[in-house]
Amino acid sequence: MSKKLLEVNDLKVNFKTYAGVVQAVRGVSFDLHEGETLAIVGESGSGKSVTSNALMKLIPQPPGIYAGGEILFEGKDILPLTEKEMSKVRGNDIAMIFQDPMTALNPTMRVGYQITEVILKHKKISKQEAKERAIELLRQVGIPMPERRFRQYPHEFSGGMRQRVVIAIALAADPKLLIADEPTTALDVTIQAQILDLMKEIQKERNTSIIFITHDLGVVANIADRVAVMYAGQIVEYGTVNEIFYNPRHPYTWGLLGSMPDLKNNVQEELRTIPGSPPNLINPPIGDAFAPRNEYALAIDYEKEPPMFKVSDTHYAKTWLLHPNAPKIEIPSAIQQRIEGYLKEAETGGK
Template identity: 70%
Template sequence: MDKMLEVKDLNISFHTFAGEVQAIRGVSFDLYKGETLAIVGESGSGKSVTTKSIMKLLPESNSEIKKGQILFEGKDLAKLNDRQMQKIRGKDISMIFQDPMTSLNPTMKVGKQIVEPILKHQNLSKSAAKERALDLLRLVGIPQPEARFNQFPHQFSGGMRQRVVIAIALACNPKVLIADEPTTALDVTIQAQILELMKDLQKKIDTSIIFITHDLGVVANVADRVAVMYGGKIVEIGTVDEIFYNPQHPYTWGLLSSMPSLEASEANLYAIPGTPPNLLHPPKGDAFAPRNEFALKIDTEKQPPFFKVSDTHYAATWLLHPDAPKVVPPEAIQVRRRQFPALKEGK
């Protein structure tokens, strides 16, 4: 499969009054053509910082890409200036943000907001751009697009506003679409509709998607592959089935065990103890070690490398070292592993 995006050994710091916050520490991943890669993890794990760096949307005043490459069509985006990035943002790489009300201009009609990037990046007349905008409104499921075209954002519901934001992001047929927790600001029913829309769009348009979320239930429905982030690093990456049914990192075990299910009662719902690390002073070893009941002595001394589980599945945990003791994962993970088709077949 063709690689649309390559992130290599990305290191990003924020310079604050308290000192240097090492927000991203050696993140690497690839995004392939036509796939949806989900990036999951707790708040503060580095998901949004990673993807905003791809768009060069981090504040120049206090952020710094200290090391690494972000390769897109032979260009290193990390080295481009703002003027060069303006030719890529919206045209080749687009972003859907969390809150549609802050993404839309309340003083502009929604039709004009969709037409604007089309006129900027595509060689179309105003009438052709309007037709394209109406087609996009239909594509994202907004009824009566001709009437809605001339309305303002406050005349739309939250779910409809998010559909408009998605239409704007798709206006120039981007090759990469970044969705930064696009359902967080919506209620559960509307969330389901937007997720269904994202799945439907994936089939209709030839776009690679990076989907950021802290909700693993969302991931199961939309992703092809999943990268789990913790403490500014990717700790596990694999196909959606591998991450859900054969997870290897204790942090992934914790995230999956804390998901509510119809079988689990409130009394036995798991919660990961402790808090994420302070990245003003990153830990010497595995950042998850203080919260990890399965931590080994080496976890406090040395960061684990990635160990290969399969051709598509890697996890950074010392538990995968050949000399590591065998541990029994939580019951919820054992149940998941018994459901994993590849394990059933003895692969």
């Protein structure tokens, strides 16, 4: 097993609002090894992006509050670091690829300057060397004619090419950890596949660790080693990508997997959805937060929060259905068929 790069223990992040305190992240724990990809998945509002921003201490304070826990990067807790100390970590050790490349890039600056600026901030090299490195980075992320593109502005690039520039900026200082927050959401399916292939290639070459934030479990099957499923600010299931797809144990994970479109079937087939909506985290519900949306909820789900039950050494799920005294409920056959169909589709590359 490779060395542990990141360890998050019982992380809590709140936001003060006029309506009350929102408990956006409620005791999240996970770890990440060198060269590994961890996907964090869940619906909008589940706490994925707040967790990823917290890893770089990008939560504005106020209204944000780091209410507890620790984030150990290479064994050192980064939460107590000052803004000046964190500025050395950001870009240099941990970098982020944001969702929308147009807002991540400065429209008034040439892309070459935006890349060299990062290199010069973190590396003690000359401007000419930084320029050469920036051009090489543009080449590495698949941008044709990088010498000419170096002098262009963001509006002169397509959406997919802009996202490649954002990746080049993130890689500029050779970070050990890359956080990708829904990096393909704004792109069409073909470009999305190219960006995912590029990220896998980069990881292979550089042994970079990646945290991939997404609401799309279909993306996860092709890029992740392990998966953390988030709901209402908590991780509700955690395991290897095979365990999550072939042996999901939490009803919320069943719902997410069942919501994946089946491209092979009749287009008129009704797309499955999870009924209801996530809870208000100003007043999180007592018991299991998913209970009101869970057709298999037990009486105890409304009274007591479930612990993380161990399924295997690498697989855990936060549901009372795993208690020895709970009724045995298997994944619904319709969802099982959809997962099997999707996995077969992924294996054959859609042929």
